[in-house]
Structure formats: structure tokens, C-alpha cells
Amino acid sequence: MKTMTCKQLGGACEKKFTANTFEEIAEMSKKHGMEMFQKNDKAHLEAMHKMQELMKSPDAMKAFHESKIKAFNNLAADS
Numbered sequence: 789m790k791t792m793t794c795k796q797l798g799g800a801c802e803k804k805f806t807a808n809t810f811e812e813i814a815e816m817s818k819k820h821g822m823e824m825f826q827k828n829d830k831a832h833l834e835a836m837h838k839m840q841e842l843m844k845s846p847d848a849m850k851a852f853h854e855s856k857i858k859a860f861n862n863l864a865a866d867s
Contacts, residue, residue, distance in 0.1 A: 790863045794820060797856060798839060800831035810860040 790813070791806045793799075797817045805820070807813040824832035842849050 789866045790860060791866055792817075792860060792863070796859065798835060798852070800824075800829070800835040806866065810857050813860060814856075 789806050789808055791804050792813055794801045794803045794805070794817060797805070797813070799817060799821060801824075803820060805813045805816040807816060821832060821836065825836065842852050
């Protein structure tokens with residue numbers, strides 16, 4: 789199991805997500821983002837806007853995604 793925060797994943801807060809794979813942690817982050825969107829959380833909406841800008845460039849989005857996978861893979865397992 790490894791842990792990353794919302795902020796480490798491109799979000800806006802220190803909420804922690806713990807999972808065995810990057811795909812699992814990304815899904816948790818996505819669900820959290822949707823909850824924050826529904827709550828109209830300003831900080832998360834700003835983070836989502838930045839993500840939407842990244843999505844305009846497939847290369848930039850791919851690099852962002854790969855950097856998050858690498859960060860996850862480089863984390864030590866939780867003790």
C-alpha cells in the first residue's frame with residue numbers, strides 16, 4: 789500500500805488516498821474531485837481548471853500523467 793495526497797495528484801488539499809496501484813489511487817482522487825466539484829469548493833475548482841488547460845495538449849497531459857505514475861512508483865510502501 790502507498791499513500792498520496794490530493795495535492796500530490798494535482799488537486800488542492802491534503803486528503804490522503806491509500807492504494808496498491810496507481811490506477812486505484814487515481815480513481816479515489818477522481819471520486820474526491822467530483823465530490824469537491826459538487827460542493828463547489830473553490831480551491832478544487834481552480835485545480836480542475838488547471839487540469840482542463842493541460843488536457844488541451846495531449847503531450848502535456850501525457851507528461852503530467854506519467855509524472856504522477858512515476859511519483860507513485862517511487863514512493864516507499866506504507867509501514
